[in-house]
Amino acid sequence: MTKRAYNFNPGPAALPLEVLQQAQEQFVDYNGIGMSLMEISHRSKEYEAINSETQQLLLELLGLESGYQVLFMGGGASMQFATIPLNFLKPGKIGSYIITGSFSEKAYDEGRIVGEAAIVASNKEGKWRSLPKASDLTIDPNSAYVHMTTNNTIEGSQFSYIPETGNIPLIGDMTSGILSRPIDSKKYAMIYAGAQKNLGPSGVTVAVISDELLKEEPKHIPLILRYSNHAKNSSLYNTPPVHSIYMMNLVLKWVKKNGGVAAMEKQSIEKSNLVYDAIDGSGGFYTGNIDADSRSIMNMTFRLPSEELEKQFVKESEQHNFVGLAGHRSVGGIRASAYLAVPYEACKALADFMSDFQKRNG
Known part of the structure; x- marks a missing residue:
């Protein structure tokens, strides 16, 4: 076997060797069905089992046994920057953003396109060297949500605390930090992450959303962009990236098996x-x-x-x-x-x- 590189890519990133080998073994013929998972129907019983198991594995690892649903979506975290305000930023409300790096800025910019957005705190003037303290956060009580990026991939910073937002839903972009440390996930109304760093290969984004937040039914946006619609269809409203979700399934099992x-x-x-x-x-x-x-x-x-x-x-x-x-x-x-x-x-x-x-x- 060729010597493995020391892979420090920021994403797509390293995958566990044993996961790659396991996927390799089943690449041509998945569980004796005579087909690869890359050929299989997303309506088949084999894929529906993977879909359901992967959702439950992620909820288990996040400590969210009830009250939340896992959605598998496309477009990366960047699509979520726009989809979040489209779903939750109603007229007369404010989307509040904690700005700590390039990606949180992009999320804020998308919020401003959709509706009214405000900056709760920013460390840009300090060239991102330190993160805002909890006491620095000023949250407008009229906020529809508070958005934060928990780990800043480009800058190299990471929050050590979860902001207290009271009754205002807290939304966390955890793309480059999900499952890297235990957190009280219930403090978040929504957690989302592109898979290509800690969860698997590129091609799928997870959105973990509370049942309370999923009650929002934004009639003004297309069905394909509504979280509630994806939840009702168990992430099968459109064809999901079957193989990427299967790889995520293997990675989540690897995380669980390794402590x-x-x-x-x-x-x-x-x-x-x-x-x-x-x-x-x-x-x-x-x-x-x-x-x-x-x-x-x-x-x-x-x-x-x-x-x-x-x-x-x-x-x-x-x-x-x-x-x-x-x-x-x-x-x-x-x-x-x-x-x-x-x-x-x-x-x-x-x-x-x-x-x-x-x-x-x-």
Whole structure:
């Protein structure tokens, strides 16, 4: 077998090797039916079983045994930025947004197109280095919802608390942090995430919505955009990405088998600490982009003394079997995305490479 790359891609991202191997075994013939899942009807009993089981697995791992439904949708998290205000932002109400990075800004921009939107708090003036404190949040009581991005993929920050919003529904974009640590999921009226980071391959987005919020029946938008319609049809209103959902099913089983969300958090802290220790122990050769109390355990971002050194770092890293370490094109620098399927060994190898690179170039 070809040596596996140290995959730090920000998404689509690493998948567990055993999940890939399991899918490979069943790729041509799924459970003896004489067809691949990529050929199967989404109305078949085989797929309906996968559809239902995957929904229940995700609810179980999130600690949401009742009162919520899982929807499988298309368009990525970016589609949700628009679909949320279309469904929930009624005339006379305000969509409230906590702005902590590029993706929360995009969500806010979509909200402003649909209706009235307001910024609850923003750390943009501080170049995203630290996240707003709970005491910084000013929520308009006329808000239809409060939207937050719990982990900022590009910037490399992560909330350590869940805002208290009272009776106002809290909506969380958890695309790059879902299942990375235990949370009180019931504090959210809606959680959504593109699958391509912690849940599986690209092609499907999950929206976990409370039964209370699903009572909203926006008659002014097409059926295909209504959450309530997808819920009534168990995510089978239109043809779902069958194979992507099957892969998510395998990943969720892998998470459960390997100790669940608590174990994922422990491993993620250990992995990210390897990289952060290399940054903090470099005497300033590496500088973290985010203050220590706001750092993400999923996306570690840092800079080197010059852009020339950063380019050299990325070039040499690729020669040493590392993939995906260049920072997002909008901010530059270096970014290591160590999602759930990235093994400890990859982060250890990265920390060792960082130390060696500094010795040769510091």
